Amino acid sequence: MAKITIFDTTLRDGEQSPGATMSAPEKLRMAAQLDQLGVDVIEAGFPIASDDDFESVRSIVKEVRRPVIAALARAHPLDVDRAGAAVEGAENPRIHVFLATSDIHLKHKLEIGREECLERVVEGVERAKKMVDDIEFSPEDATRTEVAFLCQVVKAAIDAGATTINIPDTVGYTLPSEYHALIETLFREVEGLENTVVSVHCHDDLGLGVANSLAALDAGARQVECTINGIGERAGNASLEEIVMALRVRGDLTEHHTDIVTTELYKASQLLSHITGIHPQPNKAIVGRNAFSHEAGIHQHGMLKERMTYEIMTPEMVGAPGTQLVLGKHSGRHGLRNRYQELGYELNDDELDRAYKLFTEVADQKKSILDEDLLVILHHRGMMDTPEFFRLEELDVNCGGEWSTARARVSHKDAPPREASAKGDGPIAAAFSAIDELIDATVEIID
Numbered sequence: 001m002a003k004i005t006i007f008d009t010t011l012r013d014g015e016q017s018p019g020a021t022m023s024a025p026e027k028l029r030m031a032a033q034l035d036q037l038g039v040d041v042i043e044a045g046f047p048i049a050s051d052d053d054f055e056s057v058r059s060i061v062k063e064v065r066r067p068v069i070a071a072l073a074r075a076h077p078l079d080v081d082r083a084g085a086a087v088e089g090a091e092n093p094r095i096h097v098f099l100a101t102s103d104i105h106l107k108h109k110l111e112i113g114r115e116e117c118l119e120r121v122v123e124g125v126e127r128a129k130k131m132v133d134d135i136e137f138s139p140e141d142a143t144r145t146e147v148a149f150l151c152q153v154v155k156a157a158i159d160a161g162a163t164t165i166n167i168p169d170t171v172g173y174t175l176p177s178e179y180h181a182l183i184e185t186l187f188r189e190v191e192g193l194e195n196t197v198v199s200v201h202c203h204d205d206l207g208l209g210v211a212n213s214l215a216a217l218d219a220g221a222r223q224v225e226c227t228i229n230g231i232g233e234r235a236g237n238a239s240l241e242e243i244v245m246a247l248r249v250r251g252d253l254t255e256h257h258t259d260i261v262t263t264e265l266y267k268a269s270q271l272l273s274h275i276t277g278i279h280p281q282p283n284k285a286i287v288g289r290n291a292f293s294h295e296a297g298i299h300q301h302g303m304l305k306e307r308m309t310y311e312i313m314t315p316e317m318v319g320a321p322g323t324q325l326v327l328g329k330h331s332g333r334h335g336l337r338n339r340y341q342e343l344g345y346e347l348n349d350d351e352l353d354r355a356y357k358l359f360t361e362v363a364d365q366k367k368s369i370l371d372e373d374l375l376v377i378l379h380h381r382g383m384m385d386t387p388e389f390f391r392l393e394e395l396d397v398n399c400g401g402e403w404s405t406a407r408a409r410v411s412h413k414d415a416p417p418r419e420a421s422a423k424g425d426g427p428i429a430a431a432f433s434a435i436d437e438l439i440d441a442t443v444e445i446i447d
Contacts (some may be wrong), residue, residue, distance in 0.1 A: 001255045004247065005223040006240065007041040007199060008034050010272065011056075013237055014071055014227035015045075020276040031060045033271050034067070034228075037264040039240075041068040043096065047086035048079045057086040061093075070094040075117040083446065084131035092150045095128040095135055097121075097162075101153050102141035114149055118156050125160035130220035138201065139198075143167075143174040143182065151189045158190070162221060164197040167213055172205025172235060178217035183219035184401025199223035202238040204230060209238035214246060217256060228272045229280045229287065230296040230386075241318065243284040249313055266319040282385035285317055293324040327374075329363040343371060345378060390439055393417050406430035410438040 010357045011027050011034075014020060014221055022030065027045070034042050046055040057071050069090040073083035075097050087093035099110075099121055105403040106112055106378065112120075121137065128135050137157035142150055154165055167186065169179065183200070187193055200223070202209040211225050230239035244260045251257065269287035282289040294314040302309035315322055327339060333356050340355070349353060358377045363369055393408035403423040408431065411417040420437035424430035432443040 001257060002222055004217060004256050004258050005040045005197065005199075006038075006258050006260055007043065007070075007201075007223050007225040008039040008227065008240060009043040009225050009237065010034070010227040010231065010240075011060075012043040012045050012150045013201075013225075013233060013345075014231040014272075016233045016279065016434040017231040017276075018299065020231055020278055022275055024052060024059055026275045027056045028059050028063060030272060030275060031064045033264070033268050035064050036261070037068055037268050038259045038261045040259065041070055041094065043072060045086070046072040048073065048082040048236065054082065054086050058083060061087055061090040065091045068092040068094050069421050070096045070136065072096045073124070073128065075099040075120045076247075077123075077127060080124055080127045084128065087132065093134065094164075095123045095132055095386065096138065096166075096169075097128050097135065098140050098166075099124065100141050101139035101150060102144040102148065104144065105141050119155065121153055121156050124162045125157050125162050128361075129161035133163070135162045136166055136199065137320065138166040138168050138199075139160040140168060141170045142173070143169045143179065147182065147185060151186065154186060154190045154193065158192045158196060162196065164199050166199035166201050166223070166225065167216070167221075168201035168225075169203060169209075170201075172203035172209060173206075174202075174212055175206075176208065176211045179212045180215040180219045182223055187220055197223050199225060201225035203232065204235040204237065207235070209236070210242045210246065212296075213238045214244055214254070217247075217254065228268050229278070229284070231272070231276070231278060239285070241269065245286050245313060245318065248317075262317055263319040266315075266321075286355065287320065291315075292320060292322070296330045298332070298337070300331060304334055304338055311422070325393045327359075327363070327369040328367070329360070331359075331363070339371075339374060340378070343374065347378075352380075389413065392435070395431060395434075397431050404430040406434040408423045408434035 011030060016023055020372060031042055044057040044060045045053045047057050069087055071078035071083035073095055080095065080097065083095045099117065100106065100345045101117060106117055125135055125137055139145060139150060139153045157165060159249055198221045200213055200221045202212040214359050217224060224243055226240040226243055227237040228240055230236040244258050245263060247254050247256050247258060249261060266287055280288050285291060299310045327335060333352055336356055336359055337347060337352055355377050358380055362373055391411045394412055396407045398405050404427045405422045405423045407419060409417050409419045418438050420434050422430055422433035423432045430447055432445060
């Protein structure tokens with residue numbers, strides 16, 4: 001069993017997600033939550049990018065002391081020096097140097113050849129090594145780099161002093177079996193790699209970020225780079241919470257573990273959503289709104305008898321709100337009876353059959369069934385002996401302007417229906433104002 005280092009890059013790669021920009025105080029707040037979560041490494045930013053990014057890293061260095069604090073730098077003297085200055089004074093500083101190595105990047109972006117690429121790698125790592133001992137090197141676009149050349153680059157970085165070698169799938173291009181084979185090849189072909197920490201950094205362009213990360217861990221990698229909620233460039237990064245819980249839930253297969261405090265996962269997800277305004281999709285694994293919700297009748301029946309029938313982990317394990325049995329068109333009698341019991345009603349079989357029939361009619365017309373709907377269903381036709389003085393035949397309400405308007409059509413006993421129109425400072429006020437014109441009563445609306 002191996003301990004997997006969790007390298008969180010929410011504040012650097014995650015912030016590069018369109019619309020996810022964070023201020024320096026917001027980054028510090030998020031870093032404090034990541035510390036509480038138990039991540040091993042926080043990549044706090046890219047200091048050369050801006051003065052604000054530099055100051056953000058500096059503030060995190062001062063306030064967050066337990067984790068390794070990393071700063072990103074291209075293999076360029078100005079970048080490396082700026083990163084070194086940013087992490088100065090950190091309890092556990094790291095400089096993360098990177099340079100693209102694929103032919104497509106060398107030719108079209110950097111406009112350099114392979115020899116110059118190797119020279120820049122060595123110069124960048126050696127320069128960083130003079131400032132801190134903990135140096136990570138990443139050959140950008142490694143999974144599209146010719147394998148023999150990738151081996152040369154990795155060997156050069158190790159010889160120059162890199163202590164962690166990260167193999168990024170920068171554009172989410174690789175497949176799990178291919179990535180697994182690449183990591184194995186590097187261990188086999190690169191002398192000295194076994195004395196470093198091999199890291200992986202996967203993007204989700206093909207939806208395989210987490211699967212690729214797990215495949216690399218199986219091949220011998222011992223650090224995984226990831227983000228909260230999987231945010232990041234384009235389709236995002238491998239999701240931290242998914243990787244951590246996959247290792248925990250399937251520890252029988254992976255035999256790996258992390259130091260993550262899993263009960264803090266949901267809190268971290270919610271904080272990031274609050275800061276960025278970007279919320280995970282409802283069906284997002286682990287932290288999505290529906291992750292522990294069940295609507296289908298068969299599933300609800302199983303859950304009521306034994307939670308493990310349809311939950312491979314509990315919401316309590318990740319600090320999420322409790323399991324929800326959501327009532328909808330797919331729900332069955334067991335789920336309906338359970339909800340009525342929670343509301344304080346014990347229904348016999350006949351009462352449940354009648355309620356369920358009405359419930360299915362309502363569920364076919366509404367996406368969500370509220371407790372108020374269930375009470376109306378329960379008491380439906382329960383006042384048949386009460387005289388009906390008025391009947392609302394029609395109600396038309398229009399809103400969106402300065403005033404809302406309503407037209408009501410009401411019948412009284414056997415008399416023909418009467419109509420009235422009125423306005424109000426909202427659709428409800430307008431509707432009751434119109435009804436007031438037709439009945440001998442006045443409705444008072446309490447805000």
